[in-house]
Amino acid sequence: MAITISILNEKGGVGKTTTCSSLGSILSSMSYKVVMLDLDPQNDLTLCSPIDPNPDINLFSSLFVHHKPKGVKINDHLIMIPGSNQLQPLNFVDKLKLDLEYQFENPRLILHQFLQPLQEKCDFIFMDCPPNQEIVVQNALAASDYALIPTVPHSFSLNGINSILQLIQRFRKLNSTIEPLGILMNCYDQRNSIDQAVWEMCQEEYPNLIFNTPIRINTKMKEHTHLGIEITEYAKQLQEKRIPQKFSGYEDFKEVIKEMLNRLKLEVHV
Numbered sequence: 001m002a003i004t005i006s007i008l009n010e011k012g013g014v015g016k017t018t019t020c021s022s023l024g025s026i027l028s029s030m031s032y033k034v035v036m037l038d039l040d041p042q043n044d045l046t047l048c049s050p051i052d053p054n055p056d057i058n059l060f061s062s063l064f065v066h067h068k069p070k071g072v073k074i075n076d077h078l079i080m081i082p083g084s085n086q087l088q089p090l091n092f093v094d095k096l097k098l099d100l101e102y103q104f105e106n107p108r109l110i111l112h113q114f115l116q117p118l119q120e121k122c123d124f125i126f127m128d129c130p131p132n133q134e135i136v137v138q139n140a141l142a143a144s145d146y147a148l149i150p151t152v153p154h155s156f157s158l159n160g161i162n163s164i165l166q167l168i169q170r171f172r173k174l175n176s177t178i179e180p181l182g183i184l185m186n187c188y189d190q191r192n193s194i195d196q197a198v199w200e201m202c203q204e205e206y207p208n209l210i211f212n213t214p215i216r217i218n219t220k221m222k223e224h225t226h227l228g229i230e231i232t233e234y235a236k237q238l239q240e241k242r243i244p245q246k247f248s249g250y251e252d253f254k255e256v257i258k259e260m261l262n263r264l265k266l267e268v269h270v
């Protein structure tokens with residue numbers, strides 16, 4: 001059975017897409033079979049991946065034309081169901097009302113049903129959520145075993161974490177087994193005293209949830225997403241070119257994955 005993980009935070013720009021793409025790339029390089037879904041109508045996950053930016057198939061057409069998951073291959077172990085600018089919350093609800101396949105279903109359980117054919121075919125399903133708590137994100141939570149919450153070292157962002165944890169708690173009525181997998185501190189600058197203070201605050205407030213390794217702020221993270229190159233491929237290219245600076249974002253994500261696999265009681269073979 002696949003482990004399904006929503007990556008969410010209603011705060012924008014905290015690293016949801018970066019986390020999804022990094023976990024997908026690194027876990028697939030470890031031979032785990034991974035499917036990533038781009039749930040955001042901004043399509044950032046699609047745009048930062050090495051695939052056609054306007055693919056013929058996307059999540060919207062998979063849902064409402066094919067009525068089954070159809071994806072694009074990124075590497076031998078990684079498939080992506082690309083995003084669509086049509087996947088706006090209101091448009092999603094309107095489409096459901098007219099679609100014979102779904103019109104009598106609970107509108108929050110559409111993704112849960114849609115993902116069933118993937119359950120035996122892969123090890124992980126990651127969903128990159130848009131920065132809101134609307135119907136598509138609610139579908140992601142209803143379909144997930146776990147929620148992973150990226151955040152940044154800013155006090156405003158800490159308020160957002162409580163809101164997401166409350167949302168997960170409320171979702172237990174619909175999905176009784178959903179658990180927070182963890183809070184991931186991203187864009188951490190260890191030389192900045194505010195970052196250090198927020199990091200310590202987060203460790204005190206969420207000792208069982210915060211991942212021990214923060215993802216350091218690192219320009220190479222921006223570079224590889226901008227170029228549409230997988231993080232593992234970019235790390236390989238930098239190594240071949242003998243670029244002296246460390247790709248700290250890549251090193252940090254590998255540590256986070258070790259911790260994540262431990263939390264999930266899965267084998268670590270990084």
Ligand SMILES: Nc1ncnc2c1ncn2[C@@H]1O[C@H](COP(=O)(O)OP(=O)(O)OP(=O)(O)O)[C@@H](O)[C@H]1O
Nearest residue numbers: 012013014015016017018131187216217218221222
């Ligand atoms: N550790 C990091 N170091 C440097 N830049 C980063 C890091 N993590 C993310 N970024 C950059 O920050 C920006 C926002 O990241 P990202 O798009 O992953 O956030 P998001 O939460 O998905 O945003 P949105 O809410 O708009 O979907 C991107 O340009 C990304 O390349």
Ligand SMILES: [Mg+2]
Nearest residue numbers: 016017040044
């Ligand atoms: Mg995003």
